[in-house]
Amino acid sequence: MIQRLLKLVLIAVLMHAPVSADAGVPLDTVKGHVDKVLDVLRDSSLKGGSKEKIKKDKIRTISEKMFDFNELSRRTLGLNWNKFKTEQQQEFIELYKSILEGAYIDKIVSYTDEKIIFNGENPLSEKTVEVQTTVVTKKADIPISYRMIRKEGEWRVYDVIIEGVSLISNYRSQFTQILVNKSPEGLLDTLRKKAGKA
Amino acid sequence: MVLIFLLLSPMRVSADSSLIMSEISSNKHEETISSGVNEPLPEQSKEPAEVTDDDTEGTAEEEAQDEGEEESIQIADPLYPWNKAMYHFNDKLYFWLMKPLARGYSAVVPEDIRLSVSNFFNNITTPIRFVSNLLQFKIKDAGNELFRFLYNSTAGVGGLADAAKMDFNIRQQDEDVGQALGSYGIGHGIYLVWPFLGPSSLRDTVGKAGDYFLTPVNYINPVETAVGITVYDQVNETSFHIGDYEDLKKSAIDPYISIRDAYLQHRKKKVEE
Numbered sequence: 433m434i435q436r437l438l439k440l441v442l443i444a445v446l447m448h449a450p451v452s453a454d455a456g457v458p459l460d461t462v463k464g465h466v467d468k469v470l471d472v473l474r475d476s477s478l479k480g481g482s483k484e485k486i487k488k489d490k491i492r493t494i495s496e497k498m499f500d501f502n503e504l505s506r507r508t509l510g511l512n513w514n515k516f517k518t519e520q521q522q523e524f525i526e527l528y529k530s531i532l533e534g535a536y537i538d539k540i541v542s543y544t545d546e547k548i549i550f551n552g553e554n555p556l557s558e559k560t561v562e563v564q565t566t567v568v569t570k571k572a573d574i575p576i577s578y579r580m581i582r583k584e585g586e587w588r589v590y591d592v593i594i595e596g597v598s599l600i601s602n603y604r605s606q607f608t609q610i611l612v613n614k615s616p617e618g619l620l621d622t623l624r625k626k627a628g629k630a
Numbered sequence: 631m632v633l634i635f636l637l638l639s640p641m642r643v644s645a646d647s648s649l650i651m652s653e654i655s656s657n658k659h660e661e662t663i664s665s666g667v668n669e670p671l672p673e674q675s676k677e678p679a680e681v682t683d684d685d686t687e688g689t690a691e692e693e694a695q696d697e698g699e700e701e702s703i704q705i706a707d708p709l710y711p712w713n714k715a716m717y718h719f720n721d722k723l724y725f726w727l728m729k730p731l732a733r734g735y736s737a738v739v740p741e742d743i744r745l746s747v748s749n750f751f752n753n754i755t756t757p758i759r760f761v762s763n764l765l766q767f768k769i770k771d772a773g774n775e776l777f778r779f780l781y782n783s784t785a786g787v788g789g790l791a792d793a794a795k796m797d798f799n800i801r802q803q804d805e806d807v808g809q810a811l812g813s814y815g816i817g818h819g820i821y822l823v824w825p826f827l828g829p830s831s832l833r834d835t836v837g838k839a840g841d842y843f844l845t846p847v848n849y850i851n852p853v854e855t856a857v858g859i860t861v862y863d864q865v866n867e868t869s870f871h872i873g874d875y876e877d878l879k880k881s882a883i884d885p886y887i888s889i890r891d892a893y894l895q896h897r898k899k900k901v902e903e
Contacts, residue, residue: 535880539877570741571748571870595896595899596899597892597895597896601703602888602891602892602895605887605891606884608702610884623883626883
């Protein structure tokens with residue numbers, strides 16, 4: 433009896449053990465978020481200029497769940513992250529997020545009928561995975577990859593790679609350059625202006 | 631051309647997500663490519679990996695930096711004043727000339743025709759891709775290019791339709807002489823921005839010269855006609871990308887650096903492919 437119970441427990445443990453082998457979860461996660469965004473874009477009750485703001489707010493809510501802005505910010509700054517005080521780090525995350533949303537949301541809202549293909553996923557490390565997608569337009573196929581990290585059981589995006597160009601690497605090259613001549617406070621000031629919060 | 635890199639602007643997310651699982655490609659880690667010039671690379675990922683059991687964000691960050699999966703690519707930019715001036719020149723060229731031209735053009739010419747024109751120009755630049763594939767010993771890809779050319783020139787009515795893609799799913803692979811040079815391990819040298827042509831490097835400029843001789847249009851006499859055709863090709867291409875450059879500039883904190891980095895990352899990927 434006890435032996436059988438132990439066996440059951442063992443099986444239960446074993447079944448649960450390979451959490452890292454949950455292949456497909458990152459892809460499904462990205463797909464779920466993308467589908468939700470598409471639902472918002474297709475929602476006929478949100479058509480028309482006056483509903484634009486509601487639409488954008490809904491997309492923003494989805495992006496909060498989809499992206500790990502904390503991770504994204506740390507990785508963007510790289511070693512410079514530690515030069516920022518805790519409050520500065522918090523402000524950086526907020527400003528960076530609002531700049532990214534400002535830059536991308538219009539593009540997303542103005543979508544047409546392109547198709548997204550989810551090609552597969554590719555582990556980068558124990559906790560990170562790259563989900564590969566292709567956006568098919570009439571003109572060309574655009575490869576877009578999402579790099580994701582697992583924290584507390586949830587997969588979130590920390591980088592987007594479009595045609596081989598990593599979003600966070602691109603911003604890092606800019607921030608690194610700015611931090612050559614400016615202090616973290618100086619960079620924050622530049623970002624405040626860019627985000628319209630100066 | 632300037633406009634090739636406009637593609638790199640914020641993503642166009644869009645409809646109809648169909649799920650097609652295909653092969654999961656092998657895990658490849660990026661390496662920092664050396665720019666060929668002895669510019670010091672930033673000291674990154676020097677800290678030893680901290681392997682601990684707890685899952686705090688702090689350790690996650692340190693691990694992340696040790697993964698080295700997203701290091702910045704560096705390039706020497708000793709001609710910065712020239713490059714920056716050319717960047718401004720191309721910027722104005724786009725806003726004052728190419729954009730209005732492409733706008734007017736696309737208002738008059740329907741998209742399907744513009745796509746055919748684009749296909750036509752892609753078809754006649756087959757020699758660039760064919761030779762570049764051969765230079766990299768990509769025999770199969772070279773064969774595909776040859777097949778595409780023959781098939782599209784006939785079944786595709788002189789290259790107006792990409793019939794090889796539609797009928798056989800044989801797609802065009804972007805190849806050029808600069809990529810072939812890169813595949814030999816030749817670094818960029820220095821960053822260079824050319825008027826009209828946009829971001830480039832010493833290596834890719836040599837590559838562009840090679841491409842030039844492999845482009846049939848450039849053998850047309852008189853030169854004015856060849857230039858005219860090339861400009862038309864560019865206006866046609868630009869008509870598909872109006873707004874992309876604007877988005878790139880809008881999203882960037884420092885557009886010059888952003889474009890330089892995007893160019894390097896994009897070329898690196900192309901060379902690896």
